[in-house]
Amino acid sequence: MDYFAQQAINAVQLGSIYALIALGYSMVYGVLVMINFAHGDVFMVSSFFCFLLLLVAPVPFAAALVIVMLATAILGVCIERLAYRPLRNAPRVSAIITALGCGLVIQNTTLSLSPYSQRMPELLKPVVWKFGGVSVSSLQVLIVGISVALMLGLDFFIRKTRYGMAMRAISMDRITVPLMGIPTNAIISMTFALGGALGGAAGVLYGMAYPVIGASMGVLVGWKAFVAAVIGGIGNVRGAVLGGYLLGAVEVFTVTVLPSTYRDLVSYSLLLIILIFKPYGLLGRPAVQKV
Amino acid sequence: MSTQPLLQTRGVTQRFGGLTAVSDFSLEVAEGHAHGIIGPNGAGKTTAFNLITGIYKPTEGDILFRGKPITGLRPDEIARRGIGRTFQNIRLFRDLSVLDNVRIAYDSRSRYSWPGAMVQLPSARREEKQTIGACEELLEQFGLAEVARERAGGLPYGSQRRLEIARAMALKPSLLLLDEPAAGMNSAETLKLVEFLGWLRDHFSVTMLLIEHHMQLVMTFCDRITVLDFGATIAEGGPEDIRANTKVIEAYLGEETDEG
Amino acid sequence: MLRFFDRPPSRGVLLALLAAILAACFAIEQFGLVDDYIRFILITLGINVILCVSLNLVNGWMGEFSVGHAGFMALGAYLSACVSVKWLVGANPLWMFPLAVIVGGIAAGLVGFLLGLLSFKTRGDYLAIITLAFLMIVKSGIENISYVGGPRGFLGIGNETSLPWTAAWTILTLWAIRNLVYSRFGRAIVAVREDEIAATAMGVDTRKAKLVAFVVSSFFGGVAGALFAHQLQFINPGSFDIVKSTEILVMVYLGGIGSIAGSVLGATVFTVLTQVLQPLGTWRMVIMPLLLVLLMLFRPRGIMGLREWSWFVPRREFADKEKSS
8 A cells, every 4th residue: 555655656746747748738739730749859958958057057946947947938939930930831741840850959969969868966955754654755745746836827827817818719710810919929939938838847847856867858758748648638738737647647557567668568558549549639629620 | 214213311310419400301303303402501501412422421311312222321432322522612632633633533433453553463554544535535525635634723713613523523423413513603604504514414414413502593404492491491392483482582581571 | 743854764764774773783792893881871772762652652642640650660670580580590581581571561561451440530640649659569569579589679680681682672662652653542542631521522432542551551661671670680679769760751751742753862862861971970860850840941842742753653644745655
């Protein structure tokens, strides 16, 4: 029972990070119907931002988090402006390929600059609490707490503010929305900024939880978060969170019963099975086509 | 001369969630006739076409073609049985050539297999040559032979409409469904279209079912007319009966008021 | 589809040319006319052409976005290696090797069939995601099968992929796929891309079209994988990951979607660039995607997108007045 509880905590921690990254994928898909393949690598590079920042100026945790979130938000917007916006009306495939290309550029630039993995300097000294046979680290509490706070903040933003409403409007009808005076380009950029910021937070938190960071994180972790977003129903914000925690749980508990080489196999098989029965993900809805 | 109607729909109803697009649609199209479907916008006319051609499966009711049920068959199966159609907003394969557009429809009668195609079996080559010949001849009849290898999307609007009909005729259908063939045409063009449709009917011996808004066309060309409004059939009969039918007039123009 | 040059050559000229190419390959192989490095590059080029044109069938002609082609390569590589190293070891390579390659292709084709079934109800982005899942499942599946070496890989594969064999398979693949594309199945596949609803209304069995596209595409992907395995003589799951799939995608979208000449062009440019940029090390994989991004901005369909070189087009496609001899 204790072992189970311990693993559950690990699952929630991993799930929180997946959810934060998955939100970036889902929001962008919601407004642009585009898979932002570069997002996983944006997450990866944010860890490196944090690493470099701490190397140059050892700031406290809160400051580091805010600075990295800001930097990643800016990166997200830059990619959108330079690579995606010119292709707004091009064939869908071009946008996906460009996204893949951007991801590769980011990944391999990082790899070229840092061929070896780096160790993230310690941001906080964790305190460990024991409840019977279960130990919880203050770091884990922090990660989950911040993730949940950010997700609640995002949910509030989307449902209760004008900007959030604009985002939702654009996700339903990109063509007529600008005719109603909504600055579509600005809102889309804002979406990328938000996704980037959350990815940046995930990067910092991930670096704190698993201090060894490397350029391949984008594919290893980032793509998993993409899987999570799809499982939940890509384009759906609640789905991204659901998918994130579901995948986190699946991965952590798979490794308890099977060798670790089975982890990816189980995760991707789960994705395939879900898509076969629910082609648009657990909470996703198909776009209606008029004949 | 068989008295069995070529096409028969019986009590066909189509519901999308809470919306009933078509209710109790019962239609009989006699062989050799031109049958018109009219009604205000949103009356369910194109939905009826989509039901007949198998793009939607009716919530209730059945559809018979030559006396045999075709309800629930896939659209390509229905097309191969001899029902061709055009679309309200022309749906040509725009990036393909005119010839390819027609060939794709004609291909349904070819028999060679895909391994046979890959190794260029003589039977495959023969059928391909035959297809090209037949389709070029068809295009000739429709006055499109000159542009056979041009991109379909580059043709002028009128030619595109003609091509869409030619493509449907490549199926050698016994029933042709035309969805607003006169859309965007002025009176002079519509008169020409009536001539063209007459030629189609006589030259290919094809029965026609038309959706149209141009009353002139419907009244002069169709033998029978069905009127839909809000998914329900409100009238059916010959052109004279429909023209005088008060329900039809109300549906289009609204009810008479006291000032009227 | 538009033509590049106006006059297709006569059949005699084409056959003579192909015979000359094969003869040259035999000569090179027999008399060691080129050094090992060039030979290796030429073989890699052939394999890349096969990969590119086979993926182009699904991504170009059918207009989907499959990222799983490396998975078919893996299936072909591993199954063919099992045939040549474990099951038919010691047999005469003259008939054993082509059999191994065909077995690899069939194995990939069977799985491709399954993927084709999945594509009936799923298109676009979701199909892309399914192909991604498939790729990851194949890769991590192989990692868990110790019979083929698991994550450490499969060693000791014979060096069967010679220049003549590569040339033969490449020519066969190009010929077969070209024949398919200019048949009613090719037109059906393209119709599915252009407008699936209109296609069904015109009598096209779209389900069959999708199956044919996936099966043929995956079969030749497996063939390429088999040739790859018997060139490198060592394969591991890491050789068939998303990076490999991305490389094939680059070739397709660089050379041009829906074009045989484009596939050959894309594979050639990619193979050459990979070698030329070798000294740059990992920066090479920064330059190439960057070029791809620039290409997408200015020429989204690739260099020869949807256009074809007349030499690849069957003579019957040309109007009578265009035929020369």
